[in-house]
Amino acid sequence: MRAFKNDKEILEKTAIIDRFLRYIRIDTTSVEESDKCPSSPGQLELAKMLAQELRDIGLEDAKVDENGYVLATLSGNRPGTIGFIAHIDTAPQFTGKNVKPVIHENYDGKAIKLKNGIVIDPAESRELSRCIGDTIITADGSTLLGADDKAGIAAIMAALEILKKDESLPHPTLRICFNPEEEVGRGADKFPLETFGAPVAFTLDGGFVGEVNTETFSADKATVTFRGVSVHPGMAKGKMVNALRYLGSFLDSLPTEKAPETTEKREGFIHPTDISGDAAEAKVNMILRSFDDKELAGHGDEVKRLANKIAEREPRLGVEVEIKEQYRNMRPGLDKHPGIMERMVQALKAAGVKPFHEPIRGGTDGSRLTAMGMPTPNLFAGGVNFHGPSEWISTRAMALSACTILNLIQVYAESGGETK
Numbered sequence: 055m056r057a058f059k060n061d062k063e064i065l066e067k068t069a070i071i072d073r074f075l076r077y078i079r080i081d082t083t084s085v086e087e088s089d090k091c092p093s094s095p096g097q098l099e100l101a102k103m104l105a106q107e108l109r110d111i112g113l114e115d116a117k118v119d120e121n122g123y124v125l126a127t128l129s130g131n132r133p134g135t136i137g138f139i140a141h142i143d144t145a146p147q148f149t150g151k152n153v154k155p156v157i158h159e160n161y162d163g164k165a166i167k168l169k170n171g172i173v174i175d176p177a178e179s180r181e182l183s184r185c186i187g188d189t190i191i192t193a194d195g196s197t198l199l200g201a202d203d204k205a206g207i208a209a210i211m212a213a214l215e216i217l218k219k220d221e222s223l224p225h226p227t228l229r230i231c232f233n234p235e236e237e238v239g240r241g242a243d244k245f246p247l248e249t250f251g252a253p254v255a256f257t258l259d260g261g262f263v264g265e266v267n268t269e270t271f272s273a274d275k276a277t278v279t280f281r282g283v284s285v286h287p288g289m290a291k292g293k294m295v296n297a298l299r300y301l302g303s304f305l306d307s308l309p310t311e312k313a314p315e316t317t318e319k320r321e322g323f324i325h326p327t328d329i330s331g332d333a334a335e336a337k338v339n340m341i342l343r344s345f346d347d348k349e350l351a352g353h354g355d356e357v358k359r360l361a362n363k364i365a366e367r368e369p370r371l372g373v374e375v376e377i378k379e380q381y382r383n384m385r386p387g388l389d390k391h392p393g394i395m396e397r398m399v400q401a402l403k404a405a406g407v408k409p410f411h412e413p414i415r416g417g418t419d420g421s422r423l424t425a426m427g428m429p430t431p432n433l434f435a436g437g438v439n440f441h442g443p444s445e446w447i448s449t450r451a452m453a454l455s456a457c458t459i460l461n462l463i464q465v466y467a468e469s470g471g472e473t474k
């Protein structure tokens with residue numbers, strides 16, 4: 055196998071940076087409240103551009119499907135099929151409109167100052183101190199950058215460019231998907247799993263050099279509804295049951311030691327996200343999170359117990375608790391295929407990159423796809439400080455992501471069609 059580990063080679067031989075800079079200029083912010091897919095016109099605009107670029111590279115079947123998913127194939131010169139996935143949209147938490155990239159060549163190790171008082175300080179963003187001498191790309195302080203996940207798209211494109219230029223490199227059949235709606239948790243909803251037809255895939259949606267994610271939260275949504283008795287307040291004595299008051303007591307009874315603001319690393323939480331209602335009926339939506347499915351079920355039981363305890367205070371008060379599954383930790387699904395992890399680590403090491411495993415305190419499209427039967431761990435694309443104006447990426451990091459992809463492809467080529 056030819057180990058790719060030279061970032062400069064990727065930067066010279068491919069258009070990785072030009073591509074990245076082109077992609078981030080298109081506003082692809084996804085819209086939570088929308089029921090369309092894709093939820094914003096910019097996503098479709100970028101999807102079409104990407105399909106054309108894939109065809110230009112030589113993946114002739116590249117197309118955008120009816121839901122805005124870009125699909126393409128590079129036929130293998132070795133048996134087996136593996137998939138590579140990155141998402142088109144950017145996070146709705148911060149604007150992605152009119153992104154003006156700023157290129158900081160030969161980074162000197164000092165704090166990077168941007169517009170609007172945004173400072174990216176190596177004391178806080180510690181990966182910066184590992185990028186001295188690199189070219190760093192940021193936005194100008196007024197938008198996010200969009201390295202999440204346009205760096206992933208650019209890295210996959212660069213790897214394809216290399217494979218097309220050097221046909222002697224061994225590779226299984228590669229299926230590529232650039233999908234919309236990841237940031238609003240719907241990227242897997244319309245994922246064309248059957249057409250995609252890969253027994254294993256990798257999302258290129260991770261952070262700094264070396265990051266590997268094979269664990270995510272398991273997630274449920276809980277809704278608790280209190281139903282009171284509404285009466286004109288002037289004549290309410292002994293009659294009114296104000297649902298809002300009971301909802302307030304319920305919120306107060308939630309365990310503060312199991313909140314996002316008091317937990318980290320492997321600790322789960324119960325988190326009320328929004329409330330609505332009036333005296334007659336009031337409800338709260340909550341998200342429940344844990345790395346362990348049993349503990350997650352325990353969070354659900356605790357919500358029910360606390361809600362019922364409130365209901366015991368007033369026989370006329372109605373209470374309803376609904377718990378819905380959102381996604382599951384990909385770890386148990388991946389544990390069934392230890393070969394996947396071994397090959398990823400092999401690919402990273404061949405790129406001269408030290409793997410570090412980071413459990414994600416959230417979900418990825420890969421969590422859902424793994425649950426749907428296609429094991430899909432996540433690999434780094436290089437970016438840091440996602441979803442805000444201090445997002446940044448080193449061009450070396452992005453190139454090393456492409457190197458890792460190329461190594462992984464060759465590791466699979468050597469496995470003789472064994473993909474799991």
Ligand SMILES: [Zn+2]
Binds near residue numbers: 141259
């Ligand atoms: Zn992402």
